[in-house]
Amino acid sequence: MNVLASYNIKGGVGKTASAVNLAFVAARTGARVLVVDLDPQGAATFYFRIKPKVKGGGKGLVSGKRDLGDLIKGTDYDGVDLVPADFSFRNLDLLLDAEKKSKKKLAKLLKPLANEYDFILLDCPPSMSLVSEAVFHAADALIVPLIPTTLSLRTYEQLQAFRAEEKLANLTLLPFFSMVDRRKTMHRDIIDRFPDDHAEALTTHIPYASVVERMGTERAPLGAFAPRTAAAAAYETLWAEIVSRLG
């Protein structure tokens, strides 16, 4: 089992779009995938048309009284399950703080699912918090969507620094560009130069495309309603590249 987190300190960069679409294409290749919606906004949960309310909530989970497995919901797509967001995940930060060894807690919660899933995709809220620390300890790799802007690159550098400081050498960073508009000179420049200092960068880009925004009205992954679009194809290629990088 591989645990991947869709993560960026910055908001609105395509973390949720990536988690949902990658989960869908991964399942299409035969993998068993679990999406865990860690963002109290519940965007991933919404895309899968699942109601966010969860009995017991985050509190029971962190203190270990509830099994993560009990919260799993089957999505409409074979091979993709979801742990829906819970409004009480809002308090997850506080709870993790109160808990000893909280950094390791999420990893421990996911462990019993190792036989049931080939991949667990964590959709993270945008921030640097106790939740994200717990995510870093649970994940094998961070999938980091970057918008090709200078500001966006700076947050990626912060992330790298944090990884070094926390001695998370086993955590693979897999940055890739998302919402790319090839007509913009700045986008092209940044994309061309980035790999010079970042050998870890994935080479697949996700183009800026209005069909991705339609996921919100269709409430479904791209592959389910617009499988023959360039953006859907890009997510397929991106997934293949991620799998090959995981070795």
Added chain:
Amino acid sequence: MEPTVITPLTAIADAVRGTLDADAFEPANRRLRLLDTVDRRLAARGWRLEVEPIAGAPVENWRLINGAGKLRAQARIPHPAPRLADDLPDGPLRRALEPAVWIRSMILSPWITVTEDGAVLRDQDGKVRCRLVAQTAVAEGAGEQRSGVQVEALKGYRRDSEKIAKRIATRFGWSPSGPDALTALAEALHARPEESDEPSVADAREPAGPALRVVLLALLDTVERRRAGVIADIDCEELHELRVAIRRIRSILSLLRTPEPDARLDHARETFAWLGRVTGPTRDLDVHILAWRAHRRQASPDDAAALEPLGRFLMDERAKAHAALARTLSTRRLDTALARWRRALSGNGATWTRYEVLRQPVGDLAGRRILKLYRRALREGTGITPATPAESLHALRKTMKKLRYVIEIVREVYPTRRVRAVLQTLRQLQQVLGDVQDMEVQAAALRKFGQVMGDSGTAGPATLMAIGAQAEDLEIHRAEARARFAEVFAPIARPRFGKRLSALTRSGTGAPE
């Protein structure tokens, strides 16, 4: 079994959907074959392995479905496909299959056409809450067919599917749970006779002749069945079981020592001794191949690659040996001999009580033989020290085998727990003796194969090295087994074990234990 569905699925969906919306989906057809081992190891786990051809490609799509109807793993496998999981390309499918099917061959079912139509039931958000699937599965040729409707639950929405299933039961009077049409069909296609390969005498006081005649008849059935399995080369287990049945028969025949020569028994003794001999070479090669597979699994990728030529060599040799064996097993000579033996077994009952030895209670006869063999084993084993030549251990192994077979022939007349405990103790010694001999034989054979391959140029230096390493491994194992002899022989040599054994032989005979 499910009734044949006559109500259209849309009508069923409409009748039971309640507040949910029903969306029918188009009927679809699939043509596929199923794979499972002869002893149905996948079905026993509730799994199903589907094989679908891919138009215009030299590959097939293999899909492993778990008990919940979910895809567990899939892979594209080149056609013609290997029969052992061991030979599949590495990946999730192979890793899922290996522990389940182990070394058993996977056999293809006839072609099956599956027609499916269904409906999804959605809530107001458009979220699927459960699915209804109507399935008809028809096997080509056999004409077998099954159909049924199923309610598929989604994780976290079990309540919805339970509600729907209940409504179907009350409205239509049948239950949509239970195996789906394809699983039910697979079950029907695979039906095998429920005969035991390990028949035993049931009453110790029965006269030996008639009692053993029944066991011999059951064993003859096994021989005939396994003979067909060996000729068809279904799985290496067929040959193994054939040989076990032959040994059991021979062990019974050695119990039936008549005062004067008995043509029927003598002829049977000859037939089965001959069968034991002709089946030997192929079985030996099967064992070599199993050992080679086990070794390759543990080898580093480089060593595994170096071992490939040995595998090809062994499989070629095995193919030759099997072809010869299949010819022998298909001869008129064998047909005639087995038919003659069957006539002897089913014919006039009086001939089976002709001699005193055949009239005495089977429990007494077997019990005396058991104790005699036990005393012989004690004699043979007691003198063995680390310096004793291997031949003495091999002789003891033979005696122990005989002992075990006699016990097994009458095992059902003895108290289950006690006979199991005795067999368990014997088995530990048997295992050690078996390892000592088999590892030695295998290592010698490997060296010989290496030489033949080196001489004929089919093996390069890396392969010869790898063969040498495997032979060394075997010798280390042999030495370890040899060192354990004293430890596993001791419990059998204890007077307490002797007493337990003789009490066992008296149980069920009416004699005080």
